[in-house]
Amino acid sequence: MRRSIWLVLCVLLMGQAALAHESRPAYMEINEVAAGRYDVLWRTPVLSGMRLPIALKFAEGVQTVVEPVESELNDSLIERRVIDAGPAGLVGKRIEFVGLQASITDVLVRVSRLDGTLSTTLVQPAQPWIEIAATPGAFSVAGAFLVHGIEHIVGGFDHLMFVFGLLLLVGNGWMLVKTITAFTLAHSITLALATLGAVHLPGPPVEATIALSILLLAVEITRKNRGEASFTAQWPWVVAFSFGLLHGFGFAGALAEIGLPQRDLPLALFTFNVGVEIGQLMFVALVFSLRALLLRCRLPRPAHLYARPVASYGLGTLAAFWFFERISSFWS
Incomplete structure (x- = not known):
């Protein structure tokens, strides 16, 4: 029954992600x-x-x-x-x-x-x-970038799908806390470095590689479903930290689009990052709330048997679509 819950959640979340467009301010x-x-x-x-x-x-x-x-x-x-x-x-x-x-x-x-x-x-x-x-x-700056951070992560379906993949891979418990924390710490580091100008990577390749990271995560979820040994399944927090460094450059690209007030740069950067974390925690809470609600429902046996395979293949298909779409945009 618990496996079938992931199927319902995956269909709901990826259906929204496939149809929605990221709202740029x-x-x-x-x-x-x-x-x-x-x-x-x-x-x-x-x-x-x-x-x-x-x-x-x-x-x-x-x-x-x-x-x-x-x-x-x-x-x-x-x-x-x-x-x-x-x-x-x-x-x-x-x-x-x-x-x-x-x-x-x-x-x-x-x-x-x-x-x-x-x-x-x-x-x-x-x-x-x-x-x-x-x-x-300063309150106007803090409020503006806090809200923008929340809205960016809520509208950034690729980042949310990576988090959803981590939930599929790890489940819940202490390991999930470690994994989400590692992802948060990593993208906070590269967000700060890129925003302050210490490191720079071009946006389009970063966005394509973020999609690739979700695809690789979906492959690892499939391997775990088959019972195969996987470094990602054993050390998910290490993988989350590594890919989190990449996702931080994606967040930095969103900030670069709107610009940062140089006078209040530390405050704007900090509150934007806090907003991203709030949005991320809201998403995790939403997923587990829906999961708890669906556990009260009785789903048919086929959903129970094929839930995790369908969820992982669906996540991988969506990530592959994003990857090739973003690759093709290099020449458009």
Whole structure:
């Protein structure tokens, strides 16, 4: 019966992962270059060749003095303009993101002033506007990157599928605690090193190799199901630590996409990583909660017999799809 629970969980989780797209945030950077005058950079992600339908709407009295100029990247469109908000500047004025409420995308907003102060705010669809505050504090930076860390791991299905593979391989108990801890410690190390510029790896190969790590984990789960000796099954925390170093570069790539406030770099890095861990623990708790719920149900015998093989092959198939998809993107 316990084996069949993994089948149901695997079908549910991988069905969502196969259909879902990772939600990349939009990004807005406002730099005050003179009293009341600002350079504005507005970046919106491109999904399936289409730009995210979000438009900027500034408060009354804010004038565009240099018309928007657009440039196109592989995964986003960048728009630059210059605005004038008058002697009082943007303080107390609202910027609206029209259309954000109909999406699942957030907007990370960074505002830099002439006095050197910097504020970072995460705007969500539930409240698709921002009001520029007079005295930004560290709490706004911490809150923004904490939420972004949670949202990144929850939307990063490849990372979650690796964690799910660890659950399939190890089960529960003390060894699972050691394995998850090793994975967490490893990706925290490389996240910090990559973000601080000590180590750099190109993003596309990292993403492809992350998919490959899930595929290799699925192979090891299959070997364990057959009763074959496996280093991964005996020392899962070592494997989790090794692959965790790789996954940390993937997290760093997400931070590189939105940028980090140099003034609050340690705080932003720390809270983003805490958010990732919170999201990871939420996922583990969800899996075990669903497992406990399904244990109360009676499933047919075929599900009991083929649960773990189907789960491992399904995980491997999904990982192989991701791997070849990401390899093919090298030349697209």
